Amino acid sequence: MTAAPGRPYADRLGVLPFAILASALLLLALDDSHGLLPGLVVAVVGLALSAAWRIIGRPVGGGVEVAPVGAAMIYLVLVAPPSVVSEALAGFAGIAVLLWLAGLSARSPGRLGRALDQLIMPMAGFAVALGIAFILPTGPLSLGFASLLLVLVVVLVVLILARPAIVGRREAPSS
Amino acid sequence: VNWDSPSVVRPTLRTWVCYGLAGLLLLVAVADHTPVPLFAAVPLLIAPLAALLLSPAGREPLTLQWQEAGEGQEVVVSGELIPPPSIDARDVDVEIGVPPGLIVTKPLAVRPSGGAVTFTMNLRAREPVLAQLARPTVRWRDGLGLMERPLPIDGMPLPIERCPLEAGRLGTVRLHRTIVLPGETRSRAIGENGDFYGVRISLPGDSPRRINWSASARSEETFTNEFSLERTGDVLIFLDARPTELGPWMDARLLGVARAAAFGMADAFLRERARVGLAIFGEFLTPVKLGGGRRQRYRIREALLGAEVAAVAGPSERAGFAARRFFPAGITTIVVSSLADESTRHLVLHLRRRGYPSVVLSPSPVPVADLDRWTTGEERRLALRLVELVRRHQIAEVWSEAPVVDWRDYWSLAGFSAFLKQGMRNRRTG
Numbered sequence: 059m060t061a062a063p064g065r066p067y068a069d070r071l072g073v074l075p076f077a078i079l080a081s082a083l084l085l086l087a088l089d090d091s092h093g094l095l096p097g098l099v100v101a102v103v104g105l106a107l108s109a110a111w112r113i114i115g116r117p118v119g120g121g122v123e124v125a126p127v128g129a130a131m132i133y134l135v136l137v138a139p140p141s142v143v144s145e146a147l148a149g150f151a152g153i154a155v156l157l158w159l160a161g162l163s164a165r166s167p168g169r170l171g172r173a174l175d176q177l178i179m180p181m182a183g184f185a186v187a188l189g190i191a192f193i194l195p196t197g198p199l200s201l202g203f204a205s206l207l208l209v210l211v212v213v214l215v216v217l218i219l220a221r222p223a224i225v226g227r228r229e230a231p232s233s
Numbered sequence: 234v235n236w237d238s239p240s241v242v243r244p245t246l247r248t249w250v251c252y253g254l255a256g257l258l259l260l261v262a263v264a265d266h267t268p269v270p271l272f273a274a275v276p277l278l279i280a281p282l283a284a285l286l287l288s289p290a291g292r293e294p295l296t297l298q299w300q301e302a303g304e305g306q307e308v309v310v311s312g313e314l315i316p317p318p319s320i321d322a323r324d325v326d327v328e329i330g331v332p333p334g335l336i337v338t339k340p341l342a343v344r345p346s347g348g349a350v351t352f353t354m355n356l357r358a359r360e361p362v363l364a365q366l367a368r369p370t371v372r373w374r375d376g377l378g379l380m381e382r383p384l385p386i387d388g389m390p391l392p393i394e395r396c397p398l399e400a401g402r403l404g405t406v407r408l409h410r411t412i413v414l415p416g417e418t419r420s421r422a423i424g425e426n427g428d429f430y431g432v433r434i435s436l437p438g439d440s441p442r443r444i445n446w447s448a449s450a451r452s453e454e455t456f457t458n459e460f461s462l463e464r465t466g467d468v469l470i471f472l473d474a475r476p477t478e479l480g481p482w483m484d485a486r487l488l489g490v491a492r493a494a495a496f497g498m499a500d501a502f503l504r505e506r507a508r509v510g511l512a513i514f515g516e517f518l519t520p521v522k523l524g525g526g527r528r529q530r531y532r533i534r535e536a537l538l539g540a541e542v543a544a545v546a547g548p549s550e551r552a553g554f555a556a557r558r559f560f561p562a563g564i565t566t567i568v569v570s571s572l573a574d575e576s577t578r579h580l581v582l583h584l585r586r587r588g589y590p591s592v593v594l595s596p597s598p599v600p601v602a603d604l605d606r607w608t609t610g611e612e613r614r615l616a617l618r619l620v621e622l623v624r625r626h627q628i629a630e631v632w633s634e635a636p637v638v639d640w641r642d643y644w645s646l647a648g649f650s651a652f653l654k655q656g657m658r659n660r661r662t663g
Contacts, residue, residue, distance in 0.1 A: 121247045121378075128254045135270040136261050148273035155254070156280050159247055160377040172323045172376035179283035180276035187275045191268065211278050 072112075074170070075158040079127065080105050082154040086134040086147045097134055104130025121159040131155065145191060149184040153177060242288040242382045244281060251277045251379065284375035288382060293317035295325070295371055297388025299352075306644075308335065308356040308393055310366065313349045320373055320384070325350045328370040334362040334489045335393070358395040360486070360601075360643045361493035365538050366391040392534070399646040400497025401504075403653065430461035467508045467523055469560050470495045471584065471591070472537075473570035473577055474515040475546035479598055484542040484571075490596045490643050491569040492537045497646070498567060499533045510560050511536055514580070515543025518555035523564075549576055553583035562588030569594050572627050572637070581634045593637040594649050599624055600641055 083101040090097030107126035131151050138144035160173050258274035261267075299312025310329070316322055322345035329341055329352075339355035352369075367390050374381045432445050435455040448456040472495050476484055499509045503525060511521040511533050521529075521536045566589040570577050584591050599620055624639070631637050638649045 121250050124250055124254070128250075128257075131254075131273060132257055132261055132270070135258065135273050136265055136267065138267075138269045140267055140269055144269045145272040148269045149276060152273040152276040156251070156276055156377055159250065172321070174376075176280070176283060176287065176376040177276075179286075180279040183279040184272065184275045187272060191272075211282075 072158060075154070075160070076105075076109065079151075079154040079158045082147065082151040083127070083130060083134060086131070086138060086144075086151055089138045089141075089144050089147060090134065091137050091139045097137065100130045100133050104128075124155060124159055127158075128155065142188070142191070145188060149188065153181060153184065156180065242285060242380050245374075245378060245381055247377070248281045248284075248379045251281060280377060281379045284377060284380040287375055288380055289319045289321075289324075289373055291317060291319045292385060293319070294385040294387040295320075297368060297386050299388070299391055301366075301391055301393055303355075306358045306395065307338075308358060308395070309353065310356065310391065311351070311353040313351045314369070314371060314386070315349045316384075318348075322346075322348055322350045324373050324375060325384070326372045326374045326381070327352055328372075329354060330367055330370070331356065332362075332364040332366065332393075333485065334359060334364055356393075358393075360490045361397050361497070362393065362395045362489060363493045363496045363534070363537055364393045364489075366393060392538075394493075394496065394534075396493050396497030396500070397644055397646040399650045400494065401501050403498050403501040403646065403650050428461055430459045432456040433459055467510070467561075467564050468498075468502050469510045469512060469523075469556075469564045469566045469589065470499055471552075471556070471566055471568045471570075471589075472511065472513045472540060473568065473580055474513050474540050474543055475577065476542050476544070477546075477571060477573035477577060479571065479573045481542065483598055483601065486601055487571045487573075487596050487598060488540065488542050491571075492540055494594065494596070494640075494646065495569050496534060496537050500530060503527075503530050503533075509533065510564070512552075512556055512560070513537075513540045514547060514552045514555075515541075516545045516547040518547075518552060518559070520556075520559040522559055523561075546576055549579040549583045552580055553587035553589075556584065556589065557587055560589075564589060566591040567594060568592070568635070569596070571596055571598055572631055573598060578627065578631050581631055585634055591635040592653060593631060593635050594640055594646075595628065595631075595637055596643065597624060597639050597641045600643070 080101075083105060084098070087097030087101040088094065104127045108123050111123035111126070135144075135148045135151070138148065156177065157173060255274040255277040258270040258277070262270040262274070295317070296315040297312065298315075299310065301308055301310050303309040314325060314327065316325055325343075325345070327341065327343045327350065331337055335356045335358055337354065338357045339353075341352060341354040343350060343352045345351075368386050368388055371384045371386055372381045373384055432448050433456065435444060435449075435457040439457045443457045445456045445458045472488075472491055474488055479487070495511065499511065502509045506525060508523040508525045509529060510523040513519040513536060519536060519540075521532050524532065566584060568581055568584065568591045570580060570593060572578055572593070572595045581591055581593055599617075602617075602620055628637050628639055636652070638652050640646070640649065
């Protein structure tokens with residue numbers, strides 16, 4: 059019953075998170091090393107497809123409709139020149155994707171604030187990564203180091219998710 | 234690992250979408266020797282971990298308080314869920330399953346307010362319905378919807394009773410006492426309940442609360458009050474839950490209407506202190522023996538809630554002899570059956586042969602018949618006429634065994650009520 063069949067389009071889309079996502083991708087497109095037009099086209103097409111999927115398509119749930127916008131983001135970060143601005147915009151785009159993925163709308167009062175609260179940790183992680191990028195000299199060594207760290211995080215997360223007993227908290231039953 | 238355990242936090246599909254996207258970003262970063270995709274991947278990788286860390290501990294249940302309101306066909310379900318202090322009300326996700334026979338007119342609206350979660354939902358009963366809303370499925374879900382955990386609930390399912398309007402008046406039908414040879418004597422029970430009947434000398438085992446102190450003070454004996462409980466009689470409601478030629482969808486819909494009618498009638502007779510029994514006949518007979526009072530009402534409601542169209546139709550003979558094991562012969566019997574095929578029509582014959590004088594309330598399939606396959610108005614009119622003729626023929630066949638009321642307006646039992654009263658009056662005077 060959470061997925062109301064007759065919800066208005068704006069509600070299904072989630073206007074505010076979508077606007078944030080769109081602005082992040084369009085800013086990233088402006089930073090395209092191949093020129094302004096290809097980046098803008100890719101960003102607009104990705105955004106339009108994802109928005110249409112969410113509005114018109116049957117509610118699949120789970121945010122699979124983020125695929126076109128994800129593909130657009132991958133293209134844009136790939137063609138962006140390595141610079142602090144590009145890296146900051148890439149992080150902003152990642153956070154915007156998370157926010158839109160949450161499927162928030164005006165019908166879920168309180169959830170937006172809650173989602174923003176939860177974004178503090180990813181934003182802090184991103185800030186740390188950006189700070190380290192300032193400190194470390196740009197080159198293949200630092201890239202390899204960063205990739206290794208990310209792979210370690212992924213392995214750790216997969217391990218935790220594959221063994222839910224680690225996550226399950228066993229407590230004495232309440233009286 | 235028991236994934237349904239309430240203590241296990243599970244990743245949702247969104248988590249895997251996040252990691253899929255992050256993995257792709259990681260791959261292109263390594264393949265293209267560019268650090269920019271890594272920065273986009275960082276928030277996507279950290280967010281599920283953050284959600285995991287924020288997940289609440291403890292297995293304390295949420296307290297559920299809900300009720301239904303509304304008049305007639307409208308059903309307004311509202312209530313609140315009070316989570317334990319470890320769970321933020323904003324993270325509680327609620328789902329309510331709607332049983333068949335009810336249509337959602339206003340979707341579930343969930344609103345966290347203070348420390349509780351309030352919810353409301355509007356439904357409409359298409360036909361009379363006796364249903365039960367199962368307890369809501371409640372999950373804790375983080376703000377981004379990346380992790381979830383089922384939450385236990387402390388509360389009861391919500392019964393929804395929308396019976397035909399005149400069902401409540403059926404209780405005034407004067408029934409007859411059931412004995413081996415049916416007679417005209419009204420049933421009377423002397424006991425602890427009812428109106429004051431008289432006094433008698435106390436016996437060992439009598440409750441001190443029933444002692445008549447004034448009468449005892451006037452003599453050397455101790456006297457006990459006696460009460461008289463007058464019953465109007467006994468009635469058996471016989472519900473035919475066998476599959477028919479109409480098909481499973483129509484059978485289920487007609488049984489839903491029949492269940493509501495059966496419950497409305499049982500409730501009305503019980504309020505008049507009659508003893509009511511229920512027999513649900515699918516493949517086998519499921520009985521609720523004769524009884525009275527609120528406990529009997531509960532038993533009947535539970536039995537009706539569990540009644541479904543049987544997968545296999547039991548033979549009509551079985552209904553007759555199985556009923557004799559649980560109900561005395563001669564009892565006034567109301568058969569609720571669609572009479573849609575021959576085997577259901579034989580049911581009345583076999584019940585009568587076993588000594589159950591029956592009146593048939595037959596929910597007509599005509600109002601719910603799907604005639605949309607005939608596109609033109611002329612074809613539809615013709616189809617409707619044929620359906621009406623078949624129905625009339627079916628009813629005429631059963632009339633030779635027992636009186637039948639063709640029930641078309643599901644929200645009204647006025648015709649049946651009038652028929653029953655008239656029939657009983659004739660029987661008494663005749």
